[in-house]
Amino acid sequence: MIDNGTERKGGLKLAVFASGSGSDLQSIINAVERGDLHLEISLLVCNNPDAFALERARTHGIPSVLIDHRGRSRDEFEQEIRSELEKRHIDLIALAGFMRILTPDFVGRWRGKMVNIHPALLPSFPGVHAHRDAIAYGVKVSGLTIHFVDEGVDHGPIICQKSVEVHDGDTEETLGERVLEQEHIWYPKVLQWIVEGRVRLEGRKVKIETD
Numbered sequence: 001m002i003d004n005g006t007e008r009k010g011g012l013k014l015a016v017f018a019s020g021s022g023s024d025l026q027s028i029i030n031a032v033e034r035g036d037l038h039l040e041i042s043l044l045v046c047n048n049p050d051a052f053a054l055e056r057a058r059t060h061g062i063p064s065v066l067i068d069h070r071g072r073s074r075d076e077f078e079q080e081i082r083s084e085l086e087k088r089h090i091d092l093i094a095l096a097g098f099m100r101i102l103t104p105d106f107v108g109r110w111r112g113k114m115v116n117i118h119p120a121l122l123p124s125f126p127g128v129h130a131h132r133d134a135i136a137y138g139v140k141v142s143g144l145t146i147h148f149v150d151e152g153v154d155h156g157p158i159i160c161q162k163s164v165e166v167h168d169g170d171t172e173e174t175l176g177e178r179v180l181e182q183e184h185i186w187y188p189k190v191l192q193w194i195v196e197g198r199v200r201l202e203g204r205k206v207k208i209e210t211d
């Protein structure tokens with residue numbers, strides 16, 4: 001599905017999109033630096049000038065572009081992103097706490113080549129308050145979902161899910177921390193599966209080839 005770039009020097013070129021702290025970005029950087037994830041992080045796209053993700057990219061020598069959505073139309077915003085992606089010949093996009101909804105046009109162009117991580121077991125608790133919603137509902141188990149992006153919000157074909165127990169007395173913060181620990185393990189692993197060409201999209205379903 002994705003040209004896995006094995007014949008190209010440097011391998012797949014990844015763009016990470018982030019809006020906040022960027023701890024998921026950091027887990028991807030760490031995996032590449034450890035040699036567990038064989039791709040090139042070619043670009044950070046960030047829409048928030050205060051995001052710590054920008055600092056993380058700078059520290060690790062990763063090119064970044066700040067495109068503030070404020071003061072731009074949705075078209076202008078996406079057009080600028082598109083041109084940055086083209087300039088750097090990006091193959092794959094990983095949304096990592098990117099808090100903007102992308103248009104169907106953009107999503108269509110990147111179908112099967114753009115993944116997202118969400119801190120709940122989808123289809124439960126999509127949106128920006130996943131932990132708050134999970135705790136309020138009283139679920140005993142929550143977790144994370146890594147999925148291809150489609151036109152719906154936190155909706156596309158699911159590649160990987162991992163569960164995390166919800167404890168009595170959990171707050172958004174305590175549950176969020178435990179889920180993030182798992183995100184940092186699984187997001188780089190799933191990206192490596194994609195690099196290895198083991199992830200196959202079949203309609204709404206995703207098949208993972210095992211060794």
Ligand code: GAR
Nearest residue numbers: 020021022023024025097117118119
């Ligand atoms: C992560 O928990 C990620 O799953 C979530 O934002 C957080 C980003 O943390 N994404 C969503 O809620 C997408 N709907 P980070 O900035 O520390 O990487």
